[in-house]
Amino acid sequence: MAVAPPPVCMSDSDLHILLIDQNVMRASVLEEGLKEAGYSNVTVVRDMQNLLRRIVDEDPDVIFIDLENPNRDVLEQMFQVSRCVRRPIAMFVDRSDTEMIKAAVEAGVGAYIVDGLKKERVKAILDMAMSRFNAFSELRDELERARLALSERKVIERAKGILMREKRLTEEEAYGLMRKAAMNDSKRVAEIARALVTATDLLK
Amino acid sequence: MTRLIIGFIPLLDCAPLVAASERGFAAEEGLELTLVRETSWANIRDRLIVGHFDAAHMLGPMAVACTLGIGHVRVPMVAPCSLGLGGNATAVSLRLWNQMTRDGAAAGSPPKLQGIALKRVLAARALQDLRPLTFGTVYPFSCHNYELRYWLAAAGVDPDRDVRLVVIPPPLLGDAMRAGQIDGFCVGEPWSSVAVDAGLAAIVNSTAAIWPSSPEKVLGCRAEWAEDHRAELAALIRALYRAALWCERPENHAELATLLAEPRHVGTSPGLLRRGLSGRLILTPGGAAEALPDFYLPASRWATFPWTSHALWYYTQMVRWRQIELVAEHPGLAAGAYRPDMYRAALAPLGVELPREDTKGEVFFDNRVFDPSDLVSWLGR
Numbered sequence: 001m002a003v004a005p006p007p008v009c010m011s012d013s014d015l016h017i018l019l020i021d022q023n024v025m026r027a028s029v030l031e032e033g034l035k036e037a038g039y040s041n042v043t044v045v046r047d048m049q050n051l052l053r054r055i056v057d058e059d060p061d062v063i064f065i066d067l068e069n070p071n072r073d074v075l076e077q078m079f080q081v082s083r084c085v086r087r088p089i090a091m092f093v094d095r096s097d098t099e100m101i102k103a104a105v106e107a108g109v110g111a112y113i114v115d116g117l118k119k120e121r122v123k124a125i126l127d128m129a130m131s132r133f134n135a136f137s138e139l140r141d142e143l144e145r146a147r148l149a150l151s152e153r154k155v156i157e158r159a160k161g162i163l164m165r166e167k168r169l170t171e172e173e174a175y176g177l178m179r180k181a182a183m184n185d186s187k188r189v190a191e192i193a194r195a196l197v198t199a200t201d202l203l204k
Numbered sequence: 205m206t207r208l209i210i211g212f213i214p215l216l217d218c219a220p221l222v223a224a225s226e227r228g229f230a231a232e233e234g235l236e237l238t239l240v241r242e243t244s245w246a247n248i249r250d251r252l253i254v255g256h257f258d259a260a261h262m263l264g265p266m267a268v269a270c271t272l273g274i275g276h277v278r279v280p281m282v283a284p285c286s287l288g289l290g291g292n293a294t295a296v297s298l299r300l301w302n303q304m305t306r307d308g309a310a311a312g313s314p315p316k317l318q319g320i321a322l323k324r325v326l327a328a329r330a331l332q333d334l335r336p337l338t339f340g341t342v343y344p345f346s347c348h349n350y351e352l353r354y355w356l357a358a359a360g361v362d363p364d365r366d367v368r369l370v371v372i373p374p375p376l377l378g379d380a381m382r383a384g385q386i387d388g389f390c391v392g393e394p395w396s397s398v399a400v401d402a403g404l405a406a407i408v409n410s411t412a413a414i415w416p417s418s419p420e421k422v423l424g425c426r427a428e429w430a431e432d433h434r435a436e437l438a439a440l441i442r443a444l445y446r447a448a449l450w451c452e453r454p455e456n457h458a459e460l461a462t463l464l465a466e467p468r469h470v471g472t473s474p475g476l477l478r479r480g481l482s483g484r485l486i487l488t489p490g491g492a493a494e495a496l497p498d499f500y501l502p503a504s505r506w507a508t509f510p511w512t513s514h515a516l517w518y519y520t521q522m523v524r525w526r527q528i529e530l531v532a533e534h535p536g537l538a539a540g541a542y543r544p545d546m547y548r549a550a551l552a553p554l555g556v557e558l559p560r561e562d563t564k565g566e567v568f569f570d571n572r573v574f575d576p577s578d579l580v581s582w583l584g585r
Contacts, residue, residue, distance in 0.1 A: 048376070049379075049383060049385070050383075050385055052370055067243075067244075067247055067250075068243060069243065069244070070243040070244050070373035070375065070376065071244075071373060071376075072243075072244040072246045072247065073244045073245050073246055073342065073343050073371050073373055074370070074371050074372065074373070075246075076245070076246050076275070076343065076344060076371070077343070077344050077370065077371035097277050098253060098254070098277065098279075101250060101253055101254055101277065102254040102255075105247075105250050105251060105254050105256070106254070110246065110250075
């Protein structure tokens with residue numbers, strides 16, 4: 001769940017945050033969270049064409065990128081390029097950061113800050129990004145489970161129909177029969193139902 | 205069975221890992237490998253650091269960069285086994301290729317002649333005040349970056365001043381070239397062949413032509429993990445050694461290409477992957493396949509031996525291209541990231557012949573010789 005962010009200092013609310021995420025929904029969730037927390041200067045990049053140019057033009061203080069994005073390596077190159085433009089560096093540069101790296105990797109977010117910016121100033125923003133990324137994955141998992149449950153329910157309904165027709169059972173009896181079979185085989189009712197539907201299709 | 209989780213990037217040279225996992229070489233050593241396909245080298249590094257992966261398909265220079273802590277948290281990594289020699293190529297857009305051929309380049313010509321042609325094209329562009337050409341590589345700490353830079357510099361082209369170098373993930377190189385964002389790139393197979401087949405690019409050099417027996421990926425893991433899992437790591441090295449021998453045999457190429465072509469591995473057509481495996485590459489769109497000598501060697505010439513001189517050469521390139529300052533204790537740390545001792549210990553039960561030394565000299569296409577015992581003169585200091 002999203003954690004209530006700490007109060008934002010005035011100077012920090014001006015930080016220019018660039019968010020690189022091809023997932024439109026997740027990007028909006030994070031953008032909204034940052035804005036609610038008082039960070040008004042947020043740019044979302046969804047189009048990966050000419051990313052390098054875009055970053056140079058936007059000149060952000062903080063960059064977030066989703067870890068599913070292959071363009072993460074493009075950012076890493078920017079540590080090496082021209083010394084005269086402000087360049088991003090990895091958020092994590094000392095040994096004490098490994099716990100933080102772990103949290104970020106598990107949340108699926110990569111973080112870069114511009115050279116010279118104090119890490120403490122960005123910590124609250126990173127925490128916010130991680131909590132929103134985590135909340136989004138939970139949401140995505142929930143959706144996936146709901147989708148699965150829906151498709152399972154459909155299969156169970158079909159299997160029930162087959163049993164009711166073939167064995168002249170009531171709906172309750174049909175379901176009870178499948179549940180008993182599932183219990184005997186240590187399987188889920190949906191698996192028994194799927195097997196029954198497949199077998200029936202094959203015998204047609 | 206011990207289960208190991210191993211990260212990899214979809215490239216031809218993940219072949220020994222895939223073969224070890226799918227053809228029983230790991231199982232013979234009591235290992236069950238779970239291969240996890242990753243999208244960026246940065247993810248490979250971070251997921252090793254946080255312990256999601258036990259070991260990974262890794263860029264050789266990345267093991268050195270992590271150990272020295274360049275640009276990121278310093279986490280000692282080790283490379284106890286290499287994953288083959290060669291496998292990279294430099295390709296340019298057809299537009300640039302046409303200009304280069306007018307200036308003397310030809311398909312399959314030696315790198316020196318191709319370099320002279322490129323230099324002439326650049327000189328003409330400078331006179332016309334055209335934008336500098338842009339070349340893509342895959343990661344700042346990569347052989348691709350250093351090999352491309354070596355070739356450019358040897359041709360009298362300053363890679364930081366006369367051209368722009370950018371990083372583009374391999375699967376996106378084709379789109380970037382089509383959009384005119386890059387004029388060339390250096391990348392591992394099958395991605396050059398993919399661009400040639402798409403009618404976008406011509407292959408200029410194999411990196412084996414720039415640096416014969418040039419190293420590429422390694423098996424990378426955290427130094428701490430390697431110390432704590434000596435037996436498992438040794439078993440993995442033996443599995444990879446046998447898998448690499450299997451990968452190199454021509455009679456296995458068709459099967460290997462089919463295996464690698466699966467979407468869970470590289471995910472391009474088997475035909476494209478076979479080009480890299482056999483070293484018979486189509487260099488220009490519509491051209492005939494040409495045999496490039498020693499294009500990709502998974503096993504022969506001690507291709508899996510982790511020479512500490514490879515680590516030292518990478519270190520000199522980091523210094524040469526100003527990724528890091530020359531510091532007295534760094535060469536020792538860099539060399540220490542490569543662990544021939546672990547490789548030797550792992551293979552001892554097999555009784556195979558191994559190199560007597562842990563370092564060797566390297567010869568480049570311009571006849572310069574890298575002597576790992578004299579870094580200072582190699583760096584011209």
